[in-house]
Amino acid sequence: MCGITGLFCADGLSPYRAALQAANNTAGHRGPDGQGFGCFNSNTPNNHFVSLDLGQLPDESAMRSMTLALGHRRLAIIDLSPSGLQPMTNEDKTLWLVFNGEIYNFVELRLELERAGHIFHSHSDSEVILHAYETWGEDCVQRFVGMWAFALADLRQGRLFCSRDRFGIKPFHYYYDGQRFAFASEIKQLLCFPFVQRKVNEQAVYEYLAYEAVDWGEETFFAGICKLPQGHNLTLSLADATLNQTRYYPPQFVLNSDITPGEAAQEFRRLLTDSVRLHLRSDVKVGSCLSGGLDSSAIVSLMSQLLKGEGKEDIQYTFSSHFEAEEANELEYMQEVIKATGVQAHFIYPTSAELLQEIEQLVWHQEEPFGSTSIFAQWSVFKLIHQQRVKVVLDGQGADEQLAGYISLSPYYFLELSAKRRHVQLLWETWRHARLQGKSWLALLPGRGGDLTRKLLSYKPTAAAAPAIDWIRPDLGERYQNGSGYLANFNIRPFDDVEYLNNVLYQFTFLNNLPPLLRYEDRNSMAFSVESRVPFLDHRLVEFVFSLPSQFKIRDGFTKRVMRDAITGVIPEKIRRRARKMGFATPEHHWQQNVLRPLIKEALAENRLHPFIIPDKAEAYLNWLETHQLLNFAPWRWLNLSLWLKAYDLA
Numbered sequence: 001m002c003g004i005t006g007l008f009c010a011d012g013l014s015p016y017r018a019a020l021q022a023a024n025n026t027a028g029h030r031g032p033d034g035q036g037f038g039c040f041n042s043n044t045p046n047n048h049f050v051s052l053d054l055g056q057l058p059d060e061s062a063m064r065s066m067t068l069a070l071g072h073r074r075l076a077i078i079d080l081s082p083s084g085l086q087p088m089t090n091e092d093k094t095l096w097l098v099f100n101g102e103i104y105n106f107v108e109l110r111l112e113l114e115r116a117g118h119i120f121h122s123h124s125d126s127e128v129i130l131h132a133y134e135t136w137g138e139d140c141v142q143r144f145v146g147m148w149a150f151a152l153a154d155l156r157q158g159r160l161f162c163s164r165d166r167f168g169i170k171p172f173h174y175y176y177d178g179q180r181f182a183f184a185s186e187i188k189q190l191l192c193f194p195f196v197q198r199k200v201n202e203q204a205v206y207e208y209l210a211y212e213a214v215d216w217g218e219e220t221f222f223a224g225i226c227k228l229p230q231g232h233n234l235t236l237s238l239a240d241a242t243l244n245q246t247r248y249y250p251p252q253f254v255l256n257s258d259i260t261p262g263e264a265a266q267e268f269r270r271l272l273t274d275s276v277r278l279h280l281r282s283d284v285k286v287g288s289c290l291s292g293g294l295d296s297s298a299i300v301s302l303m304s305q306l307l308k309g310e311g312k313e314d315i316q317y318t319f320s321s322h323f324e325a326e327e328a329n330e331l332e333y334m335q336e337v338i339k340a341t342g343v344q345a346h347f348i349y350p351t352s353a354e355l356l357q358e359i360e361q362l363v364w365h366q367e368e369p370f371g372s373t374s375i376f377a378q379w380s381v382f383k384l385i386h387q388q389r390v391k392v393v394l395d396g397q398g399a400d401e402q403l404a405g406y407i408s409l410s411p412y413y414f415l416e417l418s419a420k421r422r423h424v425q426l427l428w429e430t431w432r433h434a435r436l437q438g439k440s441w442l443a444l445l446p447g448r449g450g451d452l453t454r455k456l457l458s459y460k461p462t463a464a465a466a467p468a469i470d471w472i473r474p475d476l477g478e479r480y481q482n483g484s485g486y487l488a489n490f491n492i493r494p495f496d497d498v499e500y501l502n503n504v505l506y507q508f509t510f511l512n513n514l515p516p517l518l519r520y521e522d523r524n525s526m527a528f529s530v531e532s533r534v535p536f537l538d539h540r541l542v543e544f545v546f547s548l549p550s551q552f553k554i555r556d557g558f559t560k561r562v563m564r565d566a567i568t569g570v571i572p573e574k575i576r577r578r579a580r581k582m583g584f585a586t587p588e589h590h591w592q593q594n595v596l597r598p599l600i601k602e603a604l605a606e607n608r609l610h611p612f613i614i615p616d617k618a619e620a621y622l623n624w625l626e627t628h629q630l631l632n633f634a635p636w637r638w639l640n641l642s643l644w645l646k647a648y649d650l651a
Helices: 014-026 106-115 125-143 202-211 261-279 294-309 331-341 352-366 375-387 399-403 407-419 423-437 452-457 474-483 485-491 500-512 514-527 539-545 561-566 588-593 597-605 615-627 634-647
Strands: 002-009 035-040 048-051 068-074 095-103 146-154 159-164 173-176 180-184 232-237 243-247 286-289 317-321 344-348 392-394 531-533
Touching: 002 014, 002 095, 002 146, 014 035, 014 068, 035 095, 068 095, 068 146, 095 125, 106 125, 125 146, 125 159, 125 232, 202 474, 202 485, 202 634, 261 294, 261 539, 261 561, 286 294, 286 375, 294 331, 294 399, 294 561, 317 331, 317 375, 344 375, 352 375, 352 514, 352 588, 352 634, 375 514, 399 500, 399 539, 399 561, 407 423, 407 500, 485 500, 500 514, 514 531, 588 597, 588 634, 597 615, 597 634, 615 634
Parallel strands: 286 317, 286 392, 317 344, 392 531
Antiparallel strands: 002 068, 002 180, 035 048, 035 068, 095 146, 146 159, 159 232, 173 180, 232 243
């Protein structure tokens, strides 16, 4: 796991020498174990300058003839020797790579490439990318199991080939004005370049305030700065600076109506176990996050089985946050897993005082606004991991989005059953759902709370209306509400129209929900120089899950049913049959009404928010929420937006 930086300018790099150094240094938290630079003249490939480990740049006179720079910050995970330093090259020095991520099947790919005659000079997964590109060209990414964002300079072909993994686990941001192309792992690196303006993307701000939407497309909150979408390649011509972007991974799923529940559970367990096995590959200590939910418990338990099989059960560590507040307390479930696996458990106890102390640092590292304070719990866990000197952890991110783990997704399944006229099954599922969630079933029954079918059909899963709010500036809404990129994502339905659940799970996984969660995880982990791995996002597992009809995800009132069946005997039954989830929760309601309230009031009084919201109406809305004891994240969004504008000098 690392930080990457790069710049192409046909007129020469000398004006940007200091900016390049600053951009690479800004990513120091992503790679404290080494730094490197490579500078090249794209017209004369032999004219290059490379500095490994020290990360030096040539003097300004030498950089006048250089047109391409590649920078790297190293977090050493696989092959800790100097052989793993980057930029990394091939035998004839015509390919140069800077890479952030992990290719988990690098061992298997290396054997295949060695049989084809390639000679390796390191034991790193990075070198596998170089030789894979030599052999298969741009199609090499189709063979990778992993997470990645990389830039590969092909000096022989005169192009810069960039790629981001299938799900966007690793970040790749860029700025392009037709003459200059700059890329980086983080936005703050790009802001080091003088030609990148610090300007607010008002469209993104509107989507955030109106719909709680973040990371819904290629745009960022910074005007002019984009992110390479997940599953895409980008090629820059080093001859004329033309840019071409292609999608190498357009997910195409076909439902398997012949598979049985037993077969599905067996295959799910095989794929998840193999994914965890690959994700354990490391030359440093590997731990795991543990929240007490189904996903992290499954990861921890499978890790335990695999490590015990290798006689390494004494090296497993778990890391958790704990709050005494009932709305965020999962200690009893964590203890179940800890007892069952015998792991070395570590806890951190985030406080409101720490939130206030670290909130500005958290906002700076996240780079763009986020939905709630819940990620402070995750931030605190990664701080704990860093304190315990563990560099790699496995986490359960991505399972909820594929497997309908959120309770709010159940109505989509009910609507699907109604549309398919499976009325008996619909009655059964709604009754079981009500029982497991402690809700009244009578309110759903015909004649008691209104016609069931009518109630379900009134729930529109393919469109989302703006909240009933009047505190957003009317002119802001007039400019952007009709062109919402976030709402447009709800119209993307790869399955048949009646497949309501699988269509919305696709939207959750690829469009609106998982992308921000992956951003939070990347920035929180890398802020503390920790590599976070997500085994549920092995593409082989994801493709299998999306081949399953809806009843394999929700059945008998339980979400994630195929997974629950698959891990029978793997995790404690108390957790396997747990019907309600929290994740990395924080006492949001208490914090918003107490320690955060003065900050919210202060934000409303400052001028930087006034182009976007009407302060007196926002304050009235805040008072109404408090009077009715309701939790709503709008006040947090005001505060977060204000802190972000201040952190990046965007007032």
